[in-house]
Amino acid sequence: MKKFIIKRLLELIPVLFIITFVVFVLVYHAGDPVSLMLPEDASQEDREYMRESLGLNDPFIVQYANFVMDITRGNFGTSTRYDMDALPLVIERLPATFELAGAAMLVALAISIPLGIWSANRRNSYVDLFITGGSVLGKAMPNFWLGIMLILLLAVNYQAFPVSGRGTFMHLVLPAITLGTSVAAEMTRLVRSSMLDTLGQDYIRTASSKGVPYVKVVVYHAFRNTLIPVITITTLQLSILVSGAIITESVFQWPGLGMLLVQAVNARDMAVVQASVFIIAILVILINLITDLIYFIIDPRIKHS
Structure with a gap:
């Protein structure tokens, strides 16, 4: 280790x-x-x-x-727009970005795991085709378009959620759904393919032949053995959420690192741009490192190698 x-x-x-x-x-x-x-x-x-x-x-x-x-030395220069050191300004925006990325990941997991398992257990059925087609559509759908449609429908027409800003749980719902949809589409296909591989193993057929309830076979035997690729893709997608929240934060005016970076680029505030890009890169590297460590812990084959 x-x-x-x-x-x-x-x-x-x-x-x-x-x-x-x-x-x-x-x-x-x-x-x-x-x-x-x-x-x-x-x-x-x-x-x-x-x-x-x-x-x-x-x-x-x-x-x-x-x-x-x-x-x-942690010195990226002084922001020409805010007249303060760039690094503290960037770090100040990190909690908002982490909050949005964490909520989006919860949305993605809540969607992808049940749908992936359901699709694998209904292989080649209409349910499977519907879920697979929906995941392709969700992956191809631009985040900014989905965000604008959610704002028009749920914030403007029905006034169920705030249009923009941060402060309450209601402010978090629409940005989290917008950001988590494309990740959910990617993870749904991964869960489905991993479950299909696991369900075809001999020990699954043996457990079923011994009279173990099918739900227990799926949850306690099949799904547990698909956790390695699921955990891997979850941590990797988390780095994508942290680094890729720029558009979503701009659409919903979410005061995170992504919106700060867009504003800095527009104002040509190069100290903030440098600090933001560097911090985002460090976060992605750390998340990938954590992914490797988790994979090392849960997969004995890596330990032996």
């Missing part, structure tokens, strides 16, 4: 360097930050002085090295 963790942590070092390089290059070519920080009527001398003080006249490799050193 210890060697496994050390190996995974060592593998993260080059990944982090690649992330820092990509973030720096994108921002480096995004435009002149001095033009954003100074008024339009600023003199050329003032512009050159600020460029020199910020180190923007240094060679590319020197600027990148300074950028990496600043990141190790």
